[in-house]
Amino acid sequence: MLVAAAVCPCPPLLVPDVAAGAASELAAARAACTDALGVLAAARPDRLVVVGPAEQSGRGPHPEGTRGSFRGFGVDLDVRLGGNGDGDGRGDIGAASGRQLPTSLAVAAWLLERTGWSDAPIEGLGVGEPLEAERCIQTGRDIVARADRVALLVMGDASACRTLKAPGYLDERAAPFDAEVARALAAADVAAVKALDAELAYELKASGRAPWQVLAGAAEGAGLGGALLYEDAPYGVGYVVATWS
Numbered sequence: 001m002l003v004a005a006a007v008c009p010c011p012p013l014l015v016p017d018v019a020a021g022a023a024s025e026l027a028a029a030r031a032a033c034t035d036a037l038g039v040l041a042a043a044r045p046d047r048l049v050v051v052g053p054a055e056q057s058g059r060g061p062h063p064e065g066t067r068g069s070f071r072g073f074g075v076d077l078d079v080r081l082g083g084n085g086d087g088d089g090r091g092d093i094g095a096a097s098g099r100q101l102p103t104s105l106a107v108a109a110w111l112l113e114r115t116g117w118s119d120a121p122i123e124g125l126g127v128g129e130p131l132e133a134e135r136c137i138q139t140g141r142d143i144v145a146r147a148d149r150v151a152l153l154v155m156g157d158a159s160a161c162r163t164l165k166a167p168g169y170l171d172e173r174a175a176p177f178d179a180e181v182a183r184a185l186a187a188a189d190v191a192a193v194k195a196l197d198a199e200l201a202y203e204l205k206a207s208g209r210a211p212w213q214v215l216a217g218a219a220e221g222a223g224l225g226g227a228l229l230y231e232d233a234p235y236g237v238g239y240v241v242a243t244w245s
Contacts, residue, residue: 002222002244003149004043005215006036007185008111009239010052010104010155010207017075025234032230032241033111037153039243041119045151048119049143050081050108051214052155053207054126058102062124068101068109079109082122102126104155104207112153120151127210133198136210140217154215156208158182158238159201166236168205177204178231178238181212185242188226190216206238219244 014030016023040048065083081101101109105124112122125143127136144150158178161171168174177200184192193216201209222244230241 001148001150002144002218002224003045003151004040005152005154005219005224005244006033006040007154007156007208007212007215007240007242008033008036008108009157009241010107011157011237011239012070012073012103012107013235014107015070015075015077015110017077018070018073029230029232029239029241034115035229036241036243037111037115037117039245040151040153041117043151043245044149045120046149047147048117048122048151048153050105050122050124050153050155051211052102052104052108052124052126053211054102054104054128056128058100058105058126059128060126062099062101062105062126064122066099066101066124068106070106079106079113081105081109081124082112082117108153108155125214127214129202129207129210131210133194133196133213136213137194137217140214141220143214144218150218152215152218154208154211156211157206158208158240159204159206160237161204162233162238163236171204173200174204174238177201177206178233181206181208181238182228182231182240185212185240186226186228188219188224188244190219208240215244
């Protein structure tokens with residue numbers, strides 16, 4: 001059963017070492033993510049599953065201890081998805097897997113390390129943009145069927161088309177799409193998240209669509225309430241932080 005979820009954006013710029021001189025520009029988003037992780041810890045889950053968008057090589061499961069890196073962004077910074085010195089060997093599996101975390105899960109790993117997460121075992125799941133809504137929803141159902149008390153950390157950005165200088169240039173459909181995403185996540189509106197238009201999300205470069213729909217499947221019947229902690233579009237990309245608990 002899903003007992004709590006946190007929705008966070010996943011730009012590498014969320015990591016101060018990557019943002020460098022611009023780190024202060026995402027300070028509010030960073031603080032909101034910290035608060036959201038606090039909601040997960042307070043729910044006392046048996047397992048934390050981190051879900052985020054991934055390219056082909058990063059899709060699928062990532063065991064606890066899987067390593068990630070921000071070296072591709074010019075920063076000598078490595079992270080690990082949990083499994084840090086707890087002595088039970090869980091992290092050894094991920095460390096020995098030879099896989100690397102996709103960027104979204106590396107950002108999540110950094111957030112979890114920053115807040116000292118030690119409240120439950122962790123596993124990661126990278127999902128790809130082509131994954132259709134129903135498969136995302138079924139994936140969410142499968143995740144929560146594996147433990148009595150599951151929490152989700154759901155990484156993903158809204159549209160990347162909010163301004164002329166945005167990665168996807170300006171698209172007039174972006175602001176209404178992001179507004180509906182923020183409303184649905186703020187209200188823990190499972191039906192609305194399930195109904196997000198996958199094709200439109202793809203056109204607007206909204207990387208969070210598939211992870212959010214995994215959350216919707218996981219949250220079926222859980223009766224959770226939502227809260228919006230942050231919503232803005234720095235750099236022309238929609239970033240949302242929300243909690244379901």
